Amino acid sequence: MELFECVGVIHVHSRYSDGGGSVKGIIKAARKAGLDFLILTDHDTLKPRRKWQGWHGDLLLIVDEEVSPWIGNHLLALGIKEAIEAKRALRAQPIIDEVKRQGGLALLAHPFGGKENFLPVRDRPWLDWEADGFDGMEIWSYMYDWVERINLLNLPYYYLHPEEAIEGPHPEALRKWDELGKERRVVGIAGLDAHGKRVPFLPFIQILPYEYLFKTLRNHLLLTEPLDRSSAERSIQLIYEAIGEGRCFVGYDLLADSSGFSFRCEMEGEEVVMGEEREFKGRATLIVSSPFPARIRLLRDGEEMCRRVGTELRWEATEPGVYRVELYLGEKPWVFSNPIYLRGRPEASP
Numbered sequence: 001m002e003l004f005e006c007v008g009v010i011h012v013h014s015r016y017s018d019g020g021g022s023v024k025g026i027i028k029a030a031r032k033a034g035l036d037f038l039i040l041t042d043h044d045t046l047k048p049r050r051k052w053q054g055w056h057g058d059l060l061l062i063v064d065e066e067v068s069p070w071i072g073n074h075l076l077a078l079g080i081k082e083a084i085e086a087k088r089a090l091r092a093q094p095i096i097d098e099v100k101r102q103g104g105l106a107l108l109a110h111p112f113g114g115k116e117n118f119l120p121v122r123d124r125p126w127l128d129w130e131a132d133g134f135d136g137m138e139i140w141s142y143m144y145d146w147v148e149r150i151n152l153l154n155l156p157y158y159y160l161h162p163e164e165a166i167e168g169p170h171p172e173a174l175r176k177w178d179e180l181g182k183e184r185r186v187v188g189i190a191g192l193d194a195h196g197k198r199v200p201f202l203p204f205i206q207i208l209p210y211e212y213l214f215k216t217l218r219n220h221l222l223l224t225e226p227l228d229r230s231s232a233e234r235s236i237q238l239i240y241e242a243i244g245e246g247r248c249f250v251g252y253d254l255l256a257d258s259s260g261f262s263f264r265c266e267m268e269g270e271e272v273v274m275g276e277e278r279e280f281k282g283r284a285t286l287i288v289s290s291p292f293p294a295r296i297r298l299l300r301d302g303e304e305m306c307r308r309v310g311t312e313l314r315w316e317a318t319e320p321g322v323y324r325v326e327l328y329l330g331e332k333p334w335v336f337s338n339p340i341y342l343r344g345r346p347e348a349s350p
């Protein structure tokens, strides 16, 4: 099956909620950064959709919502038709159910928010792990990754060198993701949580400007058809399908453009791509290909199976499991694939 890669960012706030930038400015920054798509997710509103959703030159702007209960359990609701108002919700399940009722995708935002810190960024983790039926989760939240290391003393340094503060997905997020994947497909995405905030009384200082962020943590989607410049609606559908099916990977492209990375599996002459679930047939070849030499780690159920430095890795799987790949450039995390799920035959009941 031929797949078409497109690159974009997810989880951006504008002045329609608590972001510092206009949608117009965000579009400009995204086009400069060379993105194919951007998913704007203002808190508790779909208001910008009517005016802004669609093609802006080469950029497809998609307007969705971050449902933001005040206690936590923030949820990116993609493709919903009406805004979901859940400010005072204490439970996550009804919100997930409502997203699914509206035919949308429910993705947990910054599930392991981070510690309370001195910046006015509240810890808003996912609280309700009892809730089920969501489609995926942010395995890497740029803002929370950055903010976790900030204090009053090092702020000026990390303001000037944000890349020094970035360490990769929260280890708890990866652990949880691997655990959930044993039961069912849970899609892993990267969220920027871009706010483009300016410092009060010092408005010339912008913390993590949009244009900078749009060059950092990106989602690479593998579409079944190329984006259609003549139909925003069709293109948005293709993007939602790729995200919903986990046909995507996360690239920290500030280090190097990860376009062209691939992780696939050959099993009895059939090709399996990221996000797919298949019954394991006793033997399968997992194939990783990287656009640049990198340290490649192949994991099964969260455990490292093998590693090597180079542009390709092939590995014969002899056991079922949830297989995924991580790539590093030096010590820096670079690429995180979605898993290929090779499921064992269910135990025959006696």
Ligand SMILES: [Zn+2]
Residues within 6 Å of the ligand: 066, 068, 074, 109, 110, 124
């Ligand atoms: Zn949030």
Ligand SMILES: [Zn+2]
Residues within 6 Å of the ligand: 011, 013, 066, 109, 193
């Ligand atoms: Zn947010």
